[in-house]
Amino acid sequence: MEKIFGIDVQEHEKSKRILNIRLNDEIIEKLIFPFNKFDLTALELKPFTRFTIAKSLDDLTENKLSKLMNSIIRDRSTGCFIIGPSNISSKINDKFLIKLSTATAHLIGVPNHDSMAGKYYVRFHIKHEDASDSYLRKAYVNMDLHTDGTYVKEVTDWLLMTKLEEKNVKGGETVMLHLDDWEHCDDLSNDPVGKQNFIWGSPKSKNVDYKVEHPVFSKDEEGRTKISYIDQFPEPKNMEQGIFLQRLSDALEESKKKTISNLPVGYSLIANNHFWLHGRKKFQENTDLCRELLRIRGKFFKFNK
Ligand SMILES: [Fe+2]
Structure with missing residues (x-):
């Protein structure tokens, strides 16, 4: 792999499909000034400012970071990376991490409006x-393997999750599964029920007042299997669909091919949402448990010709 100034790229210790990108101290130091130019309100209200900070990040790597990230996220054999500072100094606080996440996201594509927060990103706590x-x-139940955006009209090509804070945490590991590693992929994606339209709704907190229809499995332009699935939101319309979803849920959860890892504080995980599923293991009980995550999801760029 080509050496890029200011960053270190390695294979993730738990999976050859996930790359680990570390930003060195010099890059972090040089980001502080351009990041200070905009506060979070500006980023939230003026979309072009997000591109300005994204360019600041990319320029520091001679525009090679965006090329690298785009090639990983679109490559079927990988499709996932984590990125964050090599060292967490006192200068790296939650605001800095939101800006770094914003910059990363805007080198890949355009975020979807997140109805849960009413803006392009959402931060959420997990507590006792x-x-x-x-x-x-x-906190104390598994979040089963799923993809994001199953119940919205917008396409969700990718998702980004950043760990902003973590205290008194044991358990809660990130669980990832690539479709091409999944033992039951052929079996279930070739089942005619998996290609039927399902109705997808969502609970009140998501602030989405419509339902959508789409199948669980479909194909991309090159004929490779894609999945759009979460256990909580499909509304089976008959026994056949209900039983299929149960079989699918069991087959995902019993997979031995899951990658289970701990995302360090300050790091973002970015995954292709068409062929990577994600979930979370349950936490060990602790009344002082506290974790805060940031989430951005969006579409790939479309270029004007
Ligand atoms: Fe999710």
């Missing part, structure tokens, strides 16, 4: 107690 209506914030 929870009264919400989805699995997202429930």
